[in-house]
Amino acid sequence: MALADPTPKCEKSSEDAPYQLIYWPRLPGRGEHIRLVLEEAGVEYSDTAHISDGMNSVLAQIDAENVGDELNVPPLAPPILKHGTLTISQTPNILMYLGSRLGLVPKRNDGSDQEVNEDLGAVYKINALALTALDGLSNEVHDCHHPIATSLYYEDQKEEALRKTKDFVANRLPKFLGYFERVLKGNEEKRAGMGESVWLYGGGLSWADLVLFQCLDGTKFAFPKAMSAAEKGGKYVRVFELYETVKERPRIKAYLASERRQKYGYGIYRYYEELDLSAE
Amino acid sequence: MALADPTPKCEKSSEDAPYQLIYWPRLPGRGEHIRLVLEEAGVEYSDTAHISDGMNSVLAQIDAENVGDELNVPPLAPPILKHGTLTISQTPNILMYLGSRLGLVPKRNDGSDQEVNEDLGAVYKINALALTALDGLSNEVHDCHHPIATSLYYEDQKEEALRKTKDFVANRLPKFLGYFERVLKGNEEKRAGMGESVWLYGGGLSWADLVLFQCLDGTKFAFPKAMSAAEKGGKYVRVFELYETVKERPRIKAYLASERRQKYGYGIYRYYEELDLSAE
Incomplete structure (x- = not known):
């Protein structure tokens, strides 16, 4: 017993x-x-x-x-x-x-290496980055296939979807990729002499880096032509380097290889051949 | 000197x-x-x-x-x-x-009247409400007049704007108004015996109440017919009561009457007669 x-x-x-x-x-x-x-x-x-x-x-x-x-x-x-x-x-x-x-708030950029969490400033800077990535590379990508109404099928708004996607690929995608490249370049410059940094903020991984990774991964799935051209064009080297760096982190790599990682389908990120445009 | x-x-x-x-x-x-x-x-x-x-x-x-x-x-x-x-x-x-x-975090709802700020829970609950109001009654209202591209004029996407607005007025507006009515009703029930509450969370004004006020004010400007019908229909009594309560707060009232309050024009909230639809 x-x-x-x-x-x-x-x-x-x-x-x-x-x-x-x-x-x-x-x-x-x-x-x-x-x-x-x-x-x-x-x-x-x-x-x-x-x-x-x-x-x-x-x-x-x-x-x-x-x-x-x-x-x-x-x-x-x-x-x-x-x-x-x-x-x-x-x-x-x-x-x-x-x-x-959960410790996804890296240290301050002023050389003091003081935990930024102390003044709460860092969490607001990281939150702004996460919100911006979600706005541009998640919500807008969703709206490319559903520009009129989430209550309608894609098939009922195909014309509008094509028109919105043309604008997204030509104007919005470069705007957001360019913004994050600039943030990464700025952080790299600020970290000069403090060890390399490939991160959006400070000297380590924050949740904004993970958000950007997932946004890039989904956008690659939805718009492979445009994303491939963006990568090959060489204007967003740091953005695509961040993507690869996150992908190779041991826990992320193990997760992505596991059954817990679900396949893209009919959610935010969808593949429609007629929307897989190249930038003009 | x-x-x-x-x-x-x-x-x-x-x-x-x-x-x-x-x-x-x-x-x-x-x-x-x-x-x-x-x-x-x-x-x-x-x-x-x-x-x-x-x-x-x-x-x-x-x-x-x-x-x-x-x-x-x-x-x-x-x-x-x-x-x-x-x-x-x-x-x-x-x-x-x-x-x-700035003190816009009301006290907890469990009767202890302990400051919720202590465990940070309240700020996340309030932030969720603010994000939801901004999603539905600011971003979506903007997208009604610019469903295809912010880089184009409204005149270049009028057809799509009309189609999106029809869906907004018929489906999205009731969804968001209904949600906030439910939140207000829930809070009222939870506050029973603790004094009246007209607020979205807890026993006092939070920043989410101010966000909802402004979202309602802008949506009234953009879609007066639909908002007037929503108010008269009686399904969102608490929502419109919150609107009036915020409007009468001394500092808000003074601000709204001042020159600091700018007029709506060509921003998020715009009035186009052809988009001023009634719900069907």
Whole structure:
């Protein structure tokens, strides 16, 4: 007979509570940004992508009757993160919460190597970078195939999608790639004499680097011609170097090779041959 | 002869440094959310909307050669906030920074009336609400008149704009108004016995309430027929009550009546008669 467990049952504090990701099964989507942060940090988490009633977990959260529990606001849409008694939504919001807690805030750029977390300045600089990547290389890429209405099929807005994609490839993609190249160049210059840095901010990986990686990966899937031309053109060397560097990080590499990494399909990043344009 | 000031000149810490808003002059735009937070908090701030070379201040920040100063990342676009040595961009990011610092984080909903700021949970809940309002009632309203490309005139995408607006008025507007009504109803129920609450979160005004106010105000300007019908329909009573409550707060009321409040024009919120649709 097994001995009874003498440890008193007590409520887990948020500190050691498990991280629970609630997101649509069967596509990487916006949930992928959250997964990459959790994977890089090496923490355990549950994921509705990999449980049998994952879809119902999402639907319960976004039900039109859900007013949230005592402490929390109901989410409008996934991704949703549960951690201890906290339930929060919105991709950049969850990323900021996790990135701040899980050590994805590199040191300051002023040579003092003081933890920037102390003045909270760094988290706002990193959050701005993450928001900008999501705006340009996730939301806008989504809108390329759904420029009129998310409630309609792509087939019902093909003409508009083609027109928007032409603008995206010609104007928006270079704008965002050029911006991140400039940020990386600036950080490289500021880090001169402090050791190499290939990162968007400071001397190490932040969650913004992971977001940019995923945005680039998805955009490569959606628009391989334009992205291949951008890479070969040589104007965004640092951006594509960052992409490769993140991809080779041990935990990210293991994750990408695992079954936990889902294939692109009908989410944010989609491949339609007629939208696979080259820049003019 | 005036006496020399005996106070030693020392660098201002971030704590007492002035807030500087850098945003396009001549339209409220995304900068308006930042202004409302600063006005409600009653702090002094400078605003490029009201200085003679305001436009150049914006252009210098977003110049393609700007790599940011030693401590900061360059912004891709305004609004930009300078505060002491910190320079940050992205509307929801600036709002979270200011809202957290300026007392726009109400107390917890669990009856303990403990400051939620302590565990940082509240700021993430409020940030999610602000992001959702900006997504649905600012970004999507903008996209109604510019569904294809921000680089083109409205006149060059009128057909697509009409199609997108039809979907917005029929599907998206009720979705977002319904969501915020549900959040307000939930908070009202949770606050039962703790005094009335008309707010999105907890027992007082947060920056998300100000964001929702401005989003509603702009959407009323852009789509007066649809918003008037929504108000009269009686399904979003709490949403429109929140709007009126915010509008009557002494500092907001004084601000709205002042010359600092700019008129809507060709920014996010625009009025085009042909897009002023009623829900079907």
